[in-house]
Amino acid sequence: MNVNQFVKHNIHGVDTSVAIRIDYDKCVGCQMCAKACMDQQKIGSLGVAPLRTPPYLHSVTGKNHENTETSRVKMMDTNCIGCGQCAVNCSTGAMQPANKCSDIQVAKAQGLTLVAVMAPSTRVGVAEAMGMGIGFSAEAQTVAGLRQLGFHYVFDNLWGADLTTIEDAKEVLKFREAGKGPVFTSCCPAWINLVETKYPEVIPNVSTARSPTGMTCAVIKKFWAKQINKRPEDIFVVGVMPCTAKKFEAIRPQLMTENVKDCDLSITTREVVELFKEERLVFSEEREQKLRNVQEGQFDAPFNVYSGSSYLFGRTGGVTESVVRYMCALNKEQFTPSVIQNNLLWESTDKFQSLRVFEFPCGGSNYRAIVCHGGAAVEELMKIHAAGKLKGVDVVEVMVCPQGCVGGGGQPKIGKKSLTAQRPAGLDKHDKESQFADCQSNALMHEMVKKWMPTEHNIHDALHTHYDNRRMK
Numbered sequence: 001m002n003v004n005q006f007v008k009h010n011i012h013g014v015d016t017s018v019a020i021r022i023d024y025d026k027c028v029g030c031q032m033c034a035k036a037c038m039d040q041q042k043i044g045s046l047g048v049a050p051l052r053t054p055p056y057l058h059s060v061t062g063k064n065h066e067n068t069e070t071s072r073v074k075m076m077d078t079n080c081i082g083c084g085q086c087a088v089n090c091s092t093g094a095m096q097p098a099n100k101c102s103d104i105q106v107a108k109a110q111g112l113t114l115v116a117v118m119a120p121s122t123r124v125g126v127a128e129a130m131g132m133g134i135g136f137s138a139e140a141q142t143v144a145g146l147r148q149l150g151f152h153y154v155f156d157n158l159w160g161a162d163l164t165t166i167e168d169a170k171e172v173l174k175f176r177e178a179g180k181g182p183v184f185t186s187c188c189p190a191w192i193n194l195v196e197t198k199y200p201e202v203i204p205n206v207s208t209a210r211s212p213t214g215m216t217c218a219v220i221k222k223f224w225a226k227q228i229n230k231r232p233e234d235i236f237v238v239g240v241m242p243c244t245a246k247k248f249e250a251i252r253p254q255l256m257t258e259n260v261k262d263c264d265l266s267i268t269t270r271e272v273v274e275l276f277k278e279e280r281l282v283f284s285e286e287r288e289q290k291l292r293n294v295q296e297g298q299f300d301a302p303f304n305v306y307s308g309s310s311y312l313f314g315r316t317g318g319v320t321e322s323v324v325r326y327m328c329a330l331n332k333e334q335f336t337p338s339v340i341q342n343n344l345l346w347e348s349t350d351k352f353q354s355l356r357v358f359e360f361p362c363g364g365s366n367y368r369a370i371v372c373h374g375g376a377a378v379e380e381l382m383k384i385h386a387a388g389k390l391k392g393v394d395v396v397e398v399m400v401c402p403q404g405c406v407g408g409g410g411q412p413k414i415g416k417k418s419l420t421a422q423r424p425a426g427l428d429k430h431d432k433e434s435q436f437a438d439c440q441s442n443a444l445m446h447e448m449v450k451k452w453m454p455t456e457h458n459i460h461d462a463l464h465t466h467y468d469n470r471r472m473k
Ligand code: SF4
Pocket: 019, 020, 036, 037, 041, 043, 044, 045, 046, 079, 080, 081, 082, 083, 084, 085, 086, 087
């Protein structure tokens, strides 16, 4: 059906950024995407246009932004950070994650070794989209489903989350010792895009530790490939993520091994669910329990051992709690959630975004963290930072999506926004059922790091990165 016969606009065709695409033929001009971009995320790549016309795109290249077929601004000319909140708010499917899943078939036809790397929130997003309900996990069925799609190996990005926790903790201590804090976390690629394009003055304070995906994919291409007698170009790594901005991260020139991308393709929860539906897979709690106990539903070694805390990376506050658990373990102190005092600093009027202050004692010192989620919260955070009010703060956890990655732009659409807060239940359950709570207890990962990256120089080379000033108007 061509919706243009019912609506006013005459703009046709598809336009795409790295992260998202708009199909103008499906756009009914409801402006929900523009409101998400402007009001919720405070980015303003999309501006509100008259009803029944597509959103205005704000150009950073100085071109006009009229709503006509011939003078249309292109997505790539905007300051889009790829958070995908426009796409989760579009009810017609006109705005979608930029889908390049066909590349998987191409890689398969070329005889490449297909490797999937799955993020924490993906398993709860897949469960929801496959009809299991909100707050459930379809971890084992997603692993089995990826095997059915032809992946030779399925790895858990939770392994990378443990590694990120350690490298982030080192950064926190380094900045504190130098009196140069706070350090801002770097797991969220939409935040990194925002730093580079709008707040480049913050770059010296952003942790150089790669995101969990950045670390896992680098280790796969740099070290594990050799273990299976492959070159980096023989392996096609696909991130299966809740996140549209990971598509930007995948093409960062800093994240390569021997001129080959560490992550060849990043697909979202919604895209993998489409592939599962094409395969006519049916998910249920009963099938989940069965697959958990057989190899088909289990992640492959060696990236299959991780702490409970790594699951928490999928929700706001999770990176900070992982770091606190690790620091407590290093100091041989008992971690309980009550170790962290948690106070509200700012909250959006709809209560879906916030800035919270976490304070915790460790090794005889007191630490202070700020946990920030949502685009409007980031804007508030930057105002506080510019006013010099982050002095005495050791670390700031920044996630651009409301509620963190469980609310990512590649996650299933949700009827009521408030229901997003129920998604972490599936991750918290995994955490409680885990063999060990903190990454210090992940002996196998420590052994792998020692074998593959014996010096701090090796670690820095493989697991850290740098950022560029790409300031835009
Ligand atoms: S992806 Fe985010 S920044 Fe880009 S247009 Fe959509 S809401 Fe705006």
